[in-house]
Amino acid sequence: MRIIFGFLSGLVFGIGLVISGMSNPAKVINFLDIFGTWDPSLAFVMGGATLVTFIGYRIVLQRDHPILMTDFQLPLSTAVDKPLLMGAALFGIGWGIGGFCPGPAWTALPLMATGTLAFLPAMLIGFLIGQPIKNMMTK
Template identity: 65%
Template sequence: MRIVLGFLSGLLFGVGLILAGMSDPAKVLNFLDVFGTFDPSLAFVMGGAAITTFLGYRLVWRRERPLLLADFQIPGRRDIDGDLVLGAATFGIGWGIGGFCPGPAWTALPLAAPGTLVFLPAMLIGMALATILKERRTAVA
């Protein structure tokens, strides 16, 4: 049941990204181009996501436990370290250059747009390199 609900959640998320225009890198880049061809429509997408998340968490936290798990899985770390800052900066730079973040890049893949066919492999290689480097750093320490 978890797999089916996970699939349906991912499908709903992907369709939402496509309908919102997040899978169109030109739309995203126009949103980021504040002093040029600024397109504020994605601010409404982000606002809607923030409101949905706010309300969703309020509803979920009323439960003693999730529907399909024994307990809620909440990250324990709250510190800001160099890895977090570097990852956020890399994410932001990649988003600004390519007009994609990971979710919309996957939803744009079936369109076979040239930008997607470059961005997605580069993202996967970057993620693999980050994992390898972190494992090596941990092994040395």
């Protein structure tokens, strides 16, 4: 049952990314280019997502446990530390350069655009080497 609901959740998320334009790197880069060809439309997408998430968490966290799990898996740390800031900076830089973040990159894969085909392998390599690099930096 968890697999079915996971698949359906991912499907709805992916469709939303395509409909909203988040899987179009040109639209994302134009949103980030506030001093050039700025396109504010993605702010409404993010605002809507923030509102739905805010309300959803308030409703769901009133329950003792999730419907398909035994407990909630929430982050325990509230610290704003160096790894968090470095990760956020790397994510933002990658988003600005490539026009993708991980979810929209996967939804753009069927288009087989050159940018997508370059971004996805680079992202996967980054995922693979990220933890070993973090471990080396914290020693």
